[in-house]
Amino acid sequence: MIRHLVIFARVPQFGRVKRRLAREVGAAEAMRFYRATLDRQITALSRDPRWTVWLFVTPDKEVRHAAWRGAVPPERVRPQGHGDLGRRMLLPFRTLPPGPVVLVGSDIPAMSPSHIVRAFRLLGRHDLVFGPASDGGFWLIGSRRGRPMPHGLFAGVRWSSAHALADTRANVPAAISVGEADTLDDVDTADDLRRFRLSAR
Numbered sequence: 001m002i003r004h005l006v007i008f009a010r011v012p013q014f015g016r017v018k019r020r021l022a023r024e025v026g027a028a029e030a031m032r033f034y035r036a037t038l039d040r041q042i043t044a045l046s047r048d049p050r051w052t053v054w055l056f057v058t059p060d061k062e063v064r065h066a067a068w069r070g071a072v073p074p075e076r077v078r079p080q081g082h083g084d085l086g087r088r089m090l091l092p093f094r095t096l097p098p099g100p101v102v103l104v105g106s107d108i109p110a111m112s113p114s115h116i117v118r119a120f121r122l123l124g125r126h127d128l129v130f131g132p133a134s135d136g137g138f139w140l141i142g143s144r145r146g147r148p149m150p151h152g153l154f155a156g157v158r159w160s161s162a163h164a165l166a167d168t169r170a171n172v173p174a175a176i177s178v179g180e181a182d183t184l185d186d187v188d189t190a191d192d193l194r195r196f197r198l199s200a201r
Contacts, residue, residue: 002099004102007055009038014031018031020189050113050120055068056091057080058080060082078092084154102119103140108186150176
């Protein structure tokens with residue numbers, strides 16, 4: 001069975017990525033951090049033979065952007081589509097070929113293949129898996145796809161808040177089992193960036 005790993009990515013354009021971080025460290029530094037994290041993540045994950053990597057990117061018109069060139073085959077770079085984050089996140093689960101799907105963000109600097117391996121293992125005994133973030137959000141969602149994604153999974157979710165994961169989990173029917181992957185964080189503030197760089201030494 002083919003395992004599908006989806007990376008949700010924004011085109012690395014000056015002034016359009018990591019805007020909250022950019023307000024504190026400057027747009028140039030935020031851009032450098034995002035581009036380095038994105039490149040490292042795609043390189044590490046796309047070389048692993050245990051899954052097939054897909055890039056779902058925004059803006060939609062940038063599916064041929066130079067940032068993706070050589071990372072994965074062009075047919076595995078797809079637009080995220082329209083709508084809020086929840087609607088866009090559902091698209092890969094509904095459209096990719098059969099097999100379990102794990103979806104991750106593109107700005108999780110501590111993420112490694114070992115974290116993805118654990119998420120897929122959890123899908124061996126759970127219908128869904130979430131990777132929580134310490135701020136109340138989540139950096140990963142996966143589905144075994146033995147049944148359709150729950151209707152209304154992302155209805156009413158307060159995105160970019162401390163309630164995002166709790167809101168999503170509240171929408172999961174009781175009959176669907178949920179596993180929890182490792183806790184990882186993205187970098188949104190100068191303090192986040194400082195802590196990550198200290199931990200990476």
